[in-house]
Amino acid sequence: MTIEELDQIAESTRAGYAKYDQQINVCMGTGCLSQHSDKLRDALTEEVKKQGKNAFVRRTGCMGLCAAGPLVLVDPDEVLYQHCNAGHAEVLTSSLGAEPVAELQCNLREHFDQQVHVVLENSGHIDPEKIDDYIARDGYKALVNALTEMTPNEVIQQITASGLRGRGGGGYPTGLKWGTVAKAGGDLKYIICNGDEGDPGAFMDRSVLESDPQRVVEGMAIAAYAVGASKGYVYVRAEYPLAVARLTNCLRDARRRGLLGNNICNTPFNFDVEIRLGAGAFVCGEETALIASIEGKRGQPKPRPPYPAVSGLWGKPTLINNVETFANIAPIIRKGGAWFAGMGSERSKGTKVFALTGKIRNTGLVEVPMGIKLRDIIEGIGGGVPDGRTFKAVQTGGPSGGCLPAELLDIGVSYDALVKVGAMMGSGGMIVMDDTSCMVNVARFFIEFCMTESCGKCIPCRAGTAQMFNILSRICAGRGSMADLDLLVDLCTTVKETSLCGLGMTAPNPVLSTLKYFKNEYLDHIVHKRCAAGVCNIQAPDPSDSPSPASPFEVLA
């Protein structure tokens, strides 16, 4: 494959579509598929044929606004329809080339106008199972260009210049990581794409893999070239069957086109990718645990150093990046590191995809420049809290993150700003809560999650989360004491400082952040024995039931 051949494929694909007057894109991501958008697509195809319209009906990936699905986007007029079903096929088809169907039209300009799509630039516009669709939108140009025009070192320089930081949550500078792996000795190195999106409430990686899988593979191939690896693994959750199917398909097509395999683009560069299925363990999102899982073992983390960059999969230098990080690589190589660094805030460059869910009007996937205010995401893009309720908190970063109150909505979203206020970027889940959520109960929910997901290797995490869960359960039941609060803070500090891996180190964050910003709710439960949100089931206090100190023998549920 040469750049000319690639251009030729792109040109002929574009010319093929240009023959049509309209292109009808039907979202077939997991969200819309669950509302039978496949039947809608079939009905539209049928109807277009019947009415003799010169239009093309395309299956696409996620368009972002999951709550309004199934979505249909008609190009080139860019008319977006929401809540469509197969019954609407006839009116939609007859409206082609005429006035749009007003009652189905989705007019959420403020939702889309504030977004900047880099990772999601193709989502909703291409058929994820057609490699030529991707190539027609400049796909694989970056890879071919890197292989034929750039040295591995130049590639790493561009990534470093872009200021891209790991999108899995840690925020480690990507260029620095690549440089370390590139410098590591040995001729056998591995690339791993971390698609074990275990954070409940986050679905960015699923969506990227379902909507634009080629982009991730291209990013991995560029990384492999830069660090000198020849074998890659994508570790995907087994809970994402559609993503796995589309990825499998995408790897097969890339091999057929000679973009994976031996001597790619007639260069000595060899690279191939295999899929590894996760088996439902949150801790496998941690890199050393993930490596253990690929090796066929229990997903238990190891102490670092040695870092995977030096000794990873089967003891070889290994580069692990998140799905979204890899999805950013191709545009950076195509447009240059400086272009990417021009977006975002001072220390957090580029854009970030967030999964906006919970008590918010426009739930779905959004991509915004770093540094944007939380308020702009929640009230602007998200449309605010529905049903006349009031905003109480936004939870970012999943079980490792924190809950932020309304007073902090004016902070800019960046790795450092979020850590400073006790939350974290995480992989990008953003869950909005209104006044019907009890923050003590929410903290208990997250600690329960960490408790069941703790791999059990180190004691602070295994026993600490269980004790924290006991204390929080007691407070939720109205049996907590003021001494419990001190004990809770004490436990949080110990677990945070002494756990082996990220799961334990960040597990106390939801408790600490709720204690910091919503202490009055804890006091309400302990002193007044009431739950203002009406979530906790507090029994009338029993006078004989004196608050007991935390017993290590309390039985867990």
Next chain:
Amino acid sequence: MPALVPPPLPSDDKRWKIVNGTMRKNGFARHALIETLHTVQSAFGYLDDDAIRFVALSLHVPLSQAYGVATFYHHFSLKPPGKHTMTVCTGTACYIKGTDKLVASAEKRLGIPQGQTTKDGNISLMTARCVGACGRAPVVLTDGELCGQMTEQQMLEQLERWAVE
């Protein structure tokens, strides 16, 4: 060193050939353990003693490691599933929208705690840690099919339909 003889298939059930196929594709390497268990689980619906032993022997993995892996990962089940499975997502977005109430009401209707199957082997009640369809919360999977914005009423009706089958 004596040649390592692969163990015989546990029975003449054709599904064992699929399992063997996965191991052969991976060159009977030890690291294929999880991949193979995935195949067993999707072919048989769960992992029983025979299956774990067979896979461990074929891949030359200690039984303790195979059992350790099978019990470590939530995806693997050591008990046969019911004829139908109701899986309630308990991820954060679904939890905020009240799936704890869905679980409680399903538990009450079926008379079993989550993670169990009704005595007649008809319905299993499971919970999942986020299926990634948070935009459609609250979400349940009825026999693996994703249903979004689920109400208690709809879920109970589904359970009712299964019960009278």
